[in-house]
Amino acid sequence: MKRTRQLLIYAVIFIGAVVLTAGVAALLVNINERQSEARQSPLKIIEIPEDEIDASIWGQNFPVQYEMFRRTEENYGATPYGGSEPYSKLERVPAMVRLWAGYAFSKDHNEERGHYYALIDQLNTQRIVIKEQPGACANCHAGEAPVLIKSMGWEAFNSTPYNELKENLHTGSTCNDCHDPQTMELRLTRPGFINAMEKRGIDLSKATRQEMRTYVCAQCHVEYYFAGENSILTFPWEKGLTIDNIQEYYDSYEFKDWTHAESGAPMLKMQHPEFELYSTGIHARSGVACADCHMPYTRVGSVKVSDHWLRSPLKNLSAACQTCHNVSEEELYNRVVDIQHKTAELLHASEAALLDAIDAIVAAKEAGATDEQLAEARQLHRIAQMRWDFISSENSTGFHSPQEAARVLADCRDLARQAQLAAVLITTQQSVSLTASG
Numbered sequence: 001m002k003r004t005r006q007l008l009i010y011a012v013i014f015i016g017a018v019v020l021t022a023g024v025a026a027l028l029v030n031i032n033e034r035q036s037e038a039r040q041s042p043l044k045i046i047e048i049p050e051d052e053i054d055a056s057i058w059g060q061n062f063p064v065q066y067e068m069f070r071r072t073e074e075n076y077g078a079t080p081y082g083g084s085e086p087y088s089k090l091e092r093v094p095a096m097v098r099l100w101a102g103y104a105f106s107k108d109h110n111e112e113r114g115h116y117y118a119l120i121d122q123l124n125t126q127r128i129v130i131k132e133q134p135g136a137c138a139n140c141h142a143g144e145a146p147v148l149i150k151s152m153g154w155e156a157f158n159s160t161p162y163n164e165l166k167e168n169l170h171t172g173s174t175c176n177d178c179h180d181p182q183t184m185e186l187r188l189t190r191p192g193f194i195n196a197m198e199k200r201g202i203d204l205s206k207a208t209r210q211e212m213r214t215y216v217c218a219q220c221h222v223e224y225y226f227a228g229e230n231s232i233l234t235f236p237w238e239k240g241l242t243i244d245n246i247q248e249y250y251d252s253y254e255f256k257d258w259t260h261a262e263s264g265a266p267m268l269k270m271q272h273p274e275f276e277l278y279s280t281g282i283h284a285r286s287g288v289a290c291a292d293c294h295m296p297y298t299r300v301g302s303v304k305v306s307d308h309w310l311r312s313p314l315k316n317l318s319a320a321c322q323t324c325h326n327v328s329e330e331e332l333y334n335r336v337v338d339i340q341h342k343t344a345e346l347l348h349a350s351e352a353a354l355l356d357a358i359d360a361i362v363a364a365k366e367a368g369a370t371d372e373q374l375a376e377a378r379q380l381h382r383i384a385q386m387r388w389d390f391i392s393s394e395n396s397t398g399f400h401s402p403q404e405a406a407r408v409l410a411d412c413r414d415l416a417r418q419a420q421l422a423a424v425l426i427t428t429q430q431s432v433s434l435t436a437s438g
Contacts, residue, residue, distance in 0.1 A: 048181035053143040058175040064300050068308035072114035079314045081340050081397040084113050095351040098358065099385060102261030103269060104130040115310055118172035128162055134231035135160040139190060140220035143171035146189040154191050159230040178216040186212040190219040196235035213289035218275035241276040243390045243408050247383055263361040265378035270389035277394050281401030293320045336399055343398025346409040350388045353416035357381050360423035367430040380419035387412035
């Protein structure tokens with residue numbers, strides 16, 4: 001009986017060992033197959049020319065990434081403060097019409113869509129009709145930009161009127177914007193960013209791959225202006241990336257985008273400073289790149305690729321956020337939207353303060369105030385509104401750097417109220433003077 005029990009135990013152990021060995025063998029075979037698959041992917045079907053901008057050509061070698069990238073044409077729906085559902089921002093935030101009075105943005109300003117529409121939406125905006133734009137506007141919206149810059153030269157490309165240049169534009173964002181066609185390494189193709197970084201003393205040749213996963217985005221998702229008679233696309237970064245640094249830069253050149261139609265202030269229009277605001281936030285300080293959240297890694301078979309369907313992380317929380325944050329998708333969504341709700345409240349409070357400042361300056365003008373008397377109020381209006389615009393035009397509604405966004409908007413409200421007070425004091429003085437002279 002004892003011997004039978006021992007034989008049974010030995011048999012079970014033997015069978016278990018056989019099963020385990022078979023399992024390990026199968027696992028090793030699977031791993032070997034997957035490694036072989038990974039080594040063979042992607043299969044190089046064709047040579048891609050240096051300046052090829054047709055994404056479908058690239059897609060012959062990189063079909064997985066191409067199919068993902070094609071999805072930027074899809075309308076994946078709205079998020080609380082963005083997404084790919086187009087709408088008029090002027091209708092949603094009517095204050096913008098007066099805040100940008102006298103500027104083309106007061107006539108047409110819409111929610112942007114996916115990268116597929118980068119050129120389509122630009123060609124359809126009324127802003128290129130209301131006011132003649134320089135060719136520099138095509139820098140980030142057209143896949144042809146790098147080729148045209150090479151053939152025309154940087155200055156000629158910038159200074160050529162957009163409505164002349166647009167005859168050569170047919171393609172929006174494309175693979176060539178970010179990748180070397182031979183090595184597929186990330187690369188920089190836009191001189192505006194390269195020039196700005198060189199002026200900051202940053203050697204881009206030493207950039208890590210993780211830094212490049214932000215830098216390729218920062219070629220376009222930034223504040224910029226058109227400098228000089230040739231409208232050279234320039235990033236105002238020589239003094240730093242904060243709004244305070246940018247104001248100091250613009251003030252040193254006495255630069256203005258337009259004169260406000262109501263207040264008469266020399267105004268600055270902020271663009272979409274995602275890179276600048278992100279650079280002050282916890283994600284940047286932690287080494288998180290733009291692509292980590294907006295193009296998170298995903299696995300296709302045995303191959304790990306960056307998701308080229310660029311979109312809001314709110315639509316892809318598991319891949320975009322849960323890699324680092326071990327909490328539920330519901331909790332992550334609520335964290336993001338709570339930050340955005342609070343930022344939106346601060347934005348609306350800032351808009352109210354700015355409108356009060358404009359009203360006060362208009363009242364002072366009507367009371368007979370001179371340009372000299374209004375200079376201080378107008379300067380305060382200028383620097384207050386550029387802070388509101390810095391956060392309003394930045395596409396994360398504060399999420400990229402919540403504390404910095406709150407600080408900037410607090411300064412906006414303070415400066416706007418100072419502008420209002422300065423104008424009210426002038427009006428009061430004018431009234432006193434009229435009474436005394438009467």
